[in-house]
Amino acid sequence: MVKRLDENSGDLIDHIGWRLWQASRGWHKEFVDAMREAGHEWFTDARATLLAHIAPHGTPQSRIIERMGISKQAVQQLIDGLEAEDILQRLPDPNDRRGRIVRHTEKGQAALRDADAIKRRIEVGYRKQLGKERFEALRNALVALNDIAPKGNGGKTSG
């Protein structure tokens, strides 16, 4: 099934990492493009990823960091940006005076609804392209990988 390329390149590129990269980029491009067409000009790749980690009633910043597997500073900057765009707001955590609860604003919630619809639409497209079984196999394998994979660093700093 490996596509032979026309020239002298052989199957150098046919490794799983390349395929994953392409697939990830493709998905995000489709998603972001659709969101922008729907009027959410502020929408970008990383913001999409972050937004998916915020629950309807808000989520502590620390949890978002934990789950995304990137540095806390990266997460902070993303939230800063989305706060400036009036998509997210940071509220004090009643249980921990250090903490902040991150929550959608109204504008953010509207975007969230569109995002959900678009995500579903893309998934339907994928399902159609791959067939139900292959799609489920894909998801299944990815879930298995994610569950085992070494967690991202987390930006451990000084101290």
Place this chain on the structure above:
Amino acid sequence: MVKRLDENSGDLIDHIGWRLWQASRGWHKEFVDAMREAGHEWFTDARATLLAHIAPHGTPQSRIIERMGISKQAVQQLIDGLEAEDILQRLPDPNDRRGRIVRHTEKGQAALRDADAIKRRIEVGYRKQLGKERFEALRNALVALNDIAPKGNGGKTSG
């Protein structure tokens, strides 16, 4: 099979895009880390991707651009960097005076050998984690996606 998260977040994040992103990041992190440990300090994510597109006897720059699905400027900059590190060299294309053939230097070829070994090692690990069938299903689905997916822009400029 969807993992319920402990708190109030539900399964917001369990969409295919997120899974793809995680998997892609995980793979690349593993790859780059291994290469650096093997003494290739100059190794990075995007460079890894690019390097995989260069055939043993060289590949025209234009083909690399075509295949990677990112802008020609991005590819150029990556090659610039690798040229400065003495990993790649640009030779004139005998068939087209506009063109350039991109080829590994000796140092580049040594790196390539290590890279191939590491890629195989990672793949073996994945195969072990997922089981043979699930791994093949994953690859299969990704190939199907990549073959259909809309090609990346290509940095069409003025004109």
Place this chain on the structure above:
DNA sequence: TCCTATTAGTCTAGTTACTTGACCATTATG
């Protein structure tokens, strides 16, 4: 042959998506 469009590549400038290090405030532990 010239005329035009296309292709290959470069230079410049900007953005996005991260990372690291240093630091402060709060909470948790012995």
Place this chain on the structure above:
DNA sequence: CATAATGGTCAAGTAACTAGACTAATAGGA
């Protein structure tokens, strides 16, 4: 109450892109 761990911020830097404007060579006609 000292100390460590956790939650967050500020500042600076790097990696991986994108877009626009431009030049040189080629390709396809009229």
